[in-house]
Amino acid sequence: MNESRVVGQVRIVGAGLLGASIGLRLRAAGVDVIVDDSSPSNLNLAIDYGAGRAARDTDDPALIVVAVPPDVTAAVVATELTAYPDALVTDVASVKVAPLAELRAAGADTLRYIGSHPLAGRERGGAISARADLFIGRPWVVTPHDDIPTAQISIIEDLVLDLGAVPVIMSAEQHDSSVALVSHVPQVVSTLLAKQLLRSTEAAISLAGQGLRDTTRIASSDPELWVQILGANSADVVPILRDFRDDLDGLLTALAAPAVPGARRAVAEVLADGNAGVARIPGKHGQDRRFSQIVVMVDDRAGELARLLTEIGGIGVNMEDLRLEHSPGAQVGLAEISVLPEVEDRLIADLEAGGWKIAGAWR
Incomplete structure (x- = not known):
């Protein structure tokens, strides 16, 4: 791996999948990575896997990455801003509007905070699942706000590039509405489909092929984390789910009476629209x-x-x-x-x- 663009110490708060993966990649580039976590066992595991070292009283990080659950992201960011008054702080939470609003309400120094979010992950969490190549080729959204200096934004972009990801600049509002469609609603749809398997027989499930595995793969994600994500972004998720419900209701009507004139056309148009939607998904990189x-x-x-x-x-x-x-x-x-x-x-x-x-x- 090439020499890091990021200069100085990087402190990572949260030793789970994302935090540990960031640490592994940066350490491979020679960065002095400090890892911290509220759980001593999580912290020690991440250190054992090589994601970074334990904190010291003499630490003076230039950049802090907060990788904790969404419901505590703002509180941890505020604590880090106070503890390290010269550091720039970012977070990797999958919602961006709520943390920024909480920080503003608390009177935090938001000119040293820039939210970000990597569109990458795995179904299993924790440092044991961390990978240094987790972010390669994946979009990483950076959400500047107010009058954030360009130099501050560049530091976060350098971090993203060091991790092999592709920086994408959006507002916090644009980010949350976008991930509602491409991440949060797919999680709900996958989960609801997988739930149907509970009512099925072993004989039926034994016939499962790649189609079912593809569409239910993310249904094995952490329920506690997704309760937080969906709750924090409900304003953007609910309208999409209502549209999905309307489409499903139309399809149900057509399939309930397939011999009625126009029913087959209605089904065909839904399937064709699905083809057109898939064609819009970007390919590699x-x-x-x-x-x-x-x-x-x-x-x-x-x-x-x-x-x-x-x-x-x-x-x-x-x-x-x-x-x-x-x-x-x-x-x-x-x-x-x-x-x-x-x-x-x-x-x-x-x-x-x-x-x-x-x-x-x-x-």
Whole structure:
């Protein structure tokens, strides 16, 4: 990793997944990282994993990153602003309007505070799940406010770039309305779908394929954290859920009487709108382009997937994304490889020449 853009000590408050991942990445760049946490066991675990060192009385951090749950973010930021009067403070909470409002109400020095939020994470939390590459290529929203000096904003942008993320400047209001759509509502929808599995039989669940796994993956996220997030951003989440409910009601009406004139068209239009919506999702590193998907059959033997990926690299094709599907008991798995459309035919030909079976391909 290149030398860090961030200058001076960095203090991280909160030794969970995000805080520890930030620490791991910065330490790899040679930054003096201080880690603190209200839980001694969490703190010691993060230090053992290499996320940073314990605090000392002589510490003088230039930058403080608060990585604590949303309901205590403002209080911790205020404490850090008071304890370190020369430091710039940011936080990584997934809501931005509420903490800023709380800090203003408390009379905190908000000219030394800039909120931010990485659009990255994992279903499992804690330092044990931390990864130095967690933020690579992911958007990281920075939310300046009032008359924050440009130099202060640049410090947060340097932090984001050091972590391999892509800085995106938004107001706190823009951020909260945006993440309501792309993060918070998907969590609710995924959770409600997963809840239906509680009413199902073991026989039905045994048929689950990648579609169900994809749509319910985030339903395993921490309920306590999401109660806080959804409560803090309810003003932006509720209108989207109402629109979702209206669309669902329309689909229910059409499916309840599919022979009625216009019902099939109504269903088709919902599905087509879904296609159009998916097409708007940026690809790798935020690129607004579509990729070709090639599905390769992989025998369920040790080392086969690694061999496939090595051969793709040897062919000289850059893999944009990878998705795996493997049903319990199956002797083969399916590897869905996303590549640029212009290399699709060459990759298929070279893989087939190498003995791999192609199960399908589409754009």
